[in-house]
Amino acid sequence: MTAAPTVFVATCDLAAQLRGRAVPASREEAVLRSGTGWVPADLAITCFGPIAENVFGSAGDLRLMPDPATRVDVPADEDVPGTRIYLADQTLPDGTPWECCPRTFLAAAVAELQAELGVTAVASFEHEFTLAGLPSTPPFSFARYRTAEPFGSDLVTLLQDAGLAPETWLPEYGDAQHEITLSPAEARTAADRAVLLRELVRDLARRRGLRAGFAPLPDPSGSGSGVHIHLSFRDAAGRPALYDPDRPGGLSELGARFSAGILRHAPALAAVTAASPVSFLRLTPHRWSAGGVFLAERNREAMLRICPGTGPDAGAQFNLEYRAADATANPWLALGVLLRAGLEGIRRGYPEPTVWPESATEAELAAVPPLPKTQEEALKALEDDEVVRGFFAPDLLTTYLAVKRAELAALDGMSDAVRCRRIADVH
Numbered sequence: 371m372t373a374a375p376t377v378f379v380a381t382c383d384l385a386a387q388l389r390g391r392a393v394p395a396s397r398e399e400a401v402l403r404s405g406t407g408w409v410p411a412d413l414a415i416t417c418f419g420p421i422a423e424n425v426f427g428s429a430g431d432l433r434l435m436p437d438p439a440t441r442v443d444v445p446a447d448e449d450v451p452g453t454r455i456y457l458a459d460q461t462l463p464d465g466t467p468w469e470c471c472p473r474t475f476l477a478a479a480v481a482e483l484q485a486e487l488g489v490t491a492v493a494s495f496e497h498e499f500t501l502a503g504l505p506s507t508p509p510f511s512f513a514r515y516r517t518a519e520p521f522g523s524d525l526v527t528l529l530q531d532a533g534l535a536p537e538t539w540l541p542e543y544g545d546a547q548h549e550i551t552l553s554p555a556e557a558r559t560a561a562d563r564a565v566l567l568r569e570l571v572r573d574l575a576r577r578r579g580l581r582a583g584f585a586p587l588p589d590p591s592g593s594g595s596g597v598h599i600h601l602s603f604r605d606a607a608g609r610p611a612l613y614d615p616d617r618p619g620g621l622s623e624l625g626a627r628f629s630a631g632i633l634r635h636a637p638a639l640a641a642v643t644a645a646s647p648v649s650f651l652r653l654t655p656h657r658w659s660a661g662g663v664f665l666a667e668r669n670r671e672a673m674l675r676i677c678p679g680t681g682p683d684a685g686a687q688f689n690l691e692y693r694a695a696d697a698t699a700n701p702w703l704a705l706g707v708l709l710r711a712g713l714e715g716i717r718r719g720y721p722e723p724t725v726w727p728e729s730a731t732e733a734e735l736a737a738v739p740p741l742p743k744t745q746e747e748a749l750k751a752l753e754d755d756e757v758v759r760g761f762f763a764p765d766l767l768t769t770y771l772a773v774k775r776a777e778l779a780a781l782d783g784m785s786d787a788v789r790c791r792r793i794a795d796v797h
Contacts, residue, residue, distance in 0.1 A: 373395075373452070374395055374443065374444075374446070374451060374452040374453045374454050375394070375395055375451055375453075376392045376393065376394060376395060376451075376453050376454075377392065377393050377394075377395055377397070377398045377401065377453070377454045377455075377456065378390055378391070378392045378453055378454070378455045378456070379391055379392075379393065379401060379405070379406050379434045379436050379456050379458050380434075380455060380456065380457055380458060381408075381434060381457070381458055381459075381460055381471075381472070381473065382457075382472060382473075382565045382700050382701065382702065383412065383413060383415060383472075383700070384413060384414075384472070384700060384703075384769065384770050384773045384774075385415060385416055385417035385645075385698075385773060385777070385796075386417070386568075386645065386697065386698050386699055386700050386701075386797070387415070387417060387796075388565065388568075388569045389412065389415070390434060390458065391406050391407070391408075391434065392453070393406060395454070398454070401436060401456075402436055402438060402456075404433070405433035405434050405435040405436065405458065405461065406433065406434050407431065407432070407433065407434075408431075408432040408433060408434045408460060409426075409430065409431065409432065410426035410429075410430040410431075410432055410468075410470070411424055411426040411427065411428065411430075413426070413460075413470055413766075413769050413773075414426065414769050414772060414773055415773075416773050416776045416777050416780070417646070417698070417777055417793075417796045417797070418777065418780050418792075418796065420776070420780075422769070422772040422773045422775075422776035423772055423776070424768075424769050424772055425765050425768055425769065426765075426769075431463050432460050432461065432462065432463070432468055433460070433461045433462070433463060433465070434458035434459075434460060435458050435459050435460075435461050435465065436456035436457070436458045437456065437457055437458065437459065437562075438456070439559075440455075440456055440457035440562050440566070441454060441455070441456055442454070442455045442456075442532040442533070442534075442566055442570070443455075443531075443532065444528075444532075444570070444573065445528075445531075447577050448577075450577055455566065455569075457473065457562050457565060457566070458473075459471055459473050459474055459477075460473070460474070469763035469765070469766065470763055470765050470766040470769065472700050472702040472703045472706075473558070473561075473562075473702045475702060475703060475706045475761075475762075475766070476557065476558055476561055476702040476703070476705055476706040476709075477558055478706075479705075479706040479707075479709040479710050479713075479761075480556075480557050480558055480709065482709075482710070482713065483709055483713055486713065486716075486717075487603075487624070487713070487716065488605060488606055489603040489604060489605055489606075489611045489624075490556060490557075490603065490604045490605075491556070491557035491601065491602075491603055491709055492554045492555065492556060492557065492560070492601070492602045492603065492604060492689075493554065493555070493556075493557045493560035493561070493599060493600060493601050493602075493705055494537075494551065494552055494553065494554040494555070494560055494599075494600040494689075495552065495560060495561070495563070495564035495567070495597055495598075495599055495600075495701060496549065496551045496597065496598040496599075496600065497549065497550055497551070497564070497567060497568070497571075497584065497595075497597055497697065498542055498544075498547055498548070498549045498584075498595035498596055498597070499547070499548060499549075499550075499571060499582050499583060499584045499595055499697070500544065500545070500546045500547050500548070500582070500583045500585075500588060500595065501518060501521070501546050501547075501548055501575065501580055501581070501582055501583075502546055502580060502581040502582075502583065503579060503580040503581055504517050504518060504546060504580065505517055506545070506546075507541070509541070509542065509543040509544070509547075510540070510541050510542065510543065511541055512541075514541035514548075515540070515541045518541070518548065520578075521574065521575065521578050521580060522539055522548075524574060524578070525539065525550065525570075525571065525574055526539050528570055528574060529550075529552070529567070529570065532566070532570065534552055534563045534566060534567060534570075535552055535553040535555065535563075536550060536551070536552055536553075537551045537552055537553045538550070538551045543593055544592060544593030544594070544595065545592060545593065547593060547595060550567065550571070552564075552567065554600065554602065554689075557705055557709065558702075560705070561701040561702045561704075561705045562701075564597070564701035565701050565702070568584055568697060571584075572584075583595075583794055583797065584696075584697035584698075584797045585646075585648075585697075585698075585790070585793050585794035585796075585797045586644070586646060586648060586649045586651075586652045586696035586697070586698060586793070586797075587648050587649075587651050587652045587790050587793075588790055588791070588794045589787065589790055590648075590651055590786040590787055590790055593657075594651075594652035594657060594659060594696070595696065595697070596652070596659055596693065596695060596696050597695045597696050597697050597699070597701075597704075598691050598692070598693050598695070599643075599691070599692040599695055599704065599705060599708065600677065600689045600690070600691050600692075601689060601690045601691075601692065601708065601709075601712075602688065602689040602690070603624070603625075609685075610685040610686055610688060611624055611625075612624065612625040612628075612688055612689065612690065613625075613679070613684070613685040613688040615684075615685075618725040619665075619667050619676045619725035620676065620678065620684075620688060621676060621690075621725060623722075624716065625690065626722040626723065626725075627712075627715045627716040627719070627720060627722065628690075628712035628713070628715055628716060629665050629674055629690065629712070629715065629722075629723055630715040630720035630721060630722060630723050631711045631712045631713065631714045631715020631716065631718075631720055632674055632692065632708060632711050632712050632715065633663055633664070633665060633673070633674060633715075633723050634711075634714075634715060634720055635711045635714070635755055635757060635758050636663040636673060636694070636739070636741065637663075637741065637742050637747075637748060637751035637752075637755070638748070638751045638752040638754075638755035638757075638758035638759075639694075639707050639708065639711055639758065640653070640694050640741055640742055640748045640751070641742075641745070641748035641749050641751060641752040641774070642699060642700075642703050642704055642707045642752070642770075643692070643694055643695035643696075643699050643704045643707070643708070644694055644695060644696055644698070644699065644745075644748070645696075645698040645699040645700070645745075645774065646696070646698035646745065646777070646793050646797070647745050647777055647778050647781050647789055647793065648786070648789050648790050648793050649696055649698060649745060650741070650742060650743055650744050650745055650747075650748065651786060651790070652696065653694055653741050655671060656671075658670045658671065659671075659693060659694070660672070660673040660693045660694040660741060661735075662735060662738040662739065662740055662741070663738060663739040663740065663741060664723070664724070664726055664735065664738040664739075665723045665724065665725055665726065666725065666726035666727070666728070666730065667725060667726070667727055667728050668728045669726065669728060669730065670693070671735075672693065672726065673692070673693055673694045673741065674690060674691070674692055674693070675690070675691040675693060676688075676690060676691075676725065677689045677690070677691050692708055694741060697797055698793070698797055703770075706761070707758065707761060710758075710761045711757075711758065711761075714757055726738075745774065745778060746775075746778060749771060749774055749775065752767075752771070753771065780792075781793075
């Protein structure tokens with residue numbers, strides 16, 4: 371039993387918002403056994419609040435079933451009481467899985483990968499965000515690092531105590547920008563941590579008189595904030611399965627075929643991983659985000675980057691970094707579609723992609739395919755890609771498209787600057 375007065379049972383929705391219900395702490399054990407009520411149409415809530423047109427209407431019932439392994443305690447802070455958070459699966463009333471639950475979507479992808487390839491997916495989400503309310507300081511500077519105190523140290527302590535395993539905390543390049551990374555973990559744990567991280571950062575910032583923002587691009591002329599998703603695999607013996615020092619880029623055959631699947635379906639995947647009306651303003655060349663659909667060694671313009679390891683543990687550190695994502699995406703869906711697309715690359719025997727070396731010039735890369743230029747273009751790619759479309763239960767896909775198009779419609783006719791500000795107000 372928690373000492374906090376309430377327990378918050380939560381899910382992350384298609385608008386990447388943490389939503390749920392709080393119950394008295396005295397009901398914690400009962401909620402762990404039987405969950406708390408939820409409504410199918412809640413899946414269609416847009417980031418701006420209204421519910422998009424959806425297939426569920428007013429009918430149906432669900433349960434939010436908390437996963438005890440996700441428990442996080444937020445301590446009391448002066449006059450702000452503490453609380454306990456559980457992430458939940460959305461289930462039917464009899465406890466069976468609901469096919470539209472984003473967390474269940476990822477769990478199924480992880481299980482499929484394990485069953486077919488005999489490997490365990492390991493991931494980490496690298497978050498950039500802005501911290502408003504502090505004096506202006508230079509990029510990457512010690513001054514920015516220290517000016518963020520005591521927020522920075524409080525955040526690291528909070529994440530450590532919550533079991534989220536912070537790895538680095540640093541001042542970043544953009545105005546008021548910072549970055550927090552978490553240690554790699556099994557795929558669903560990594561996505562759970564990404565969901566929780568965003569809310570813990572925002573909550574702590576509010577309590578310190580600051581405002582944390584995860585918007586992909588607060589200002590169209592400024593720097594953006596992304597979420598880099600790092601992926602690797604372990605075989606049944608725990609050995610790295612992506613690494614082969616004798617192959618191009620050190621990428622194993624499994625890794626190359628997996629990469630091929632992500633590259634082949636990149637436009638459709640981007641509709642899920644870069645999920646706001648302003649996300650694609652950031653995904654352009656020369657922004658160090660994702661300037662094109664290609665695989666490269668140590669090139670931060672690549673949509674898929676090979677991150678090398680060093681020393682005797684090079685193989686264990688070796689990973690793929692997917693760079694066309696931001697915090698407007700649901701982490702469970704984003705990681706789930708990447709795993710499924712990579713698996714399709716192996717199943718279908720897609721040709722191994724070129725591994726562009728670090729020395730590749732801009733002229734040499736001029737012919738690589740671009741990412742979609744707009745969210746609508748990405749959503750159309752998702753609709754048209756039979757393979758990626760098949761990853762989703764029909765009602766989940768229909769609702770996702772409806773939510774995203776409702777968000778687009780809400781910003782119709784606005785300038786890019788206003789659109790960026792509206793999204794920044796939400797995220």
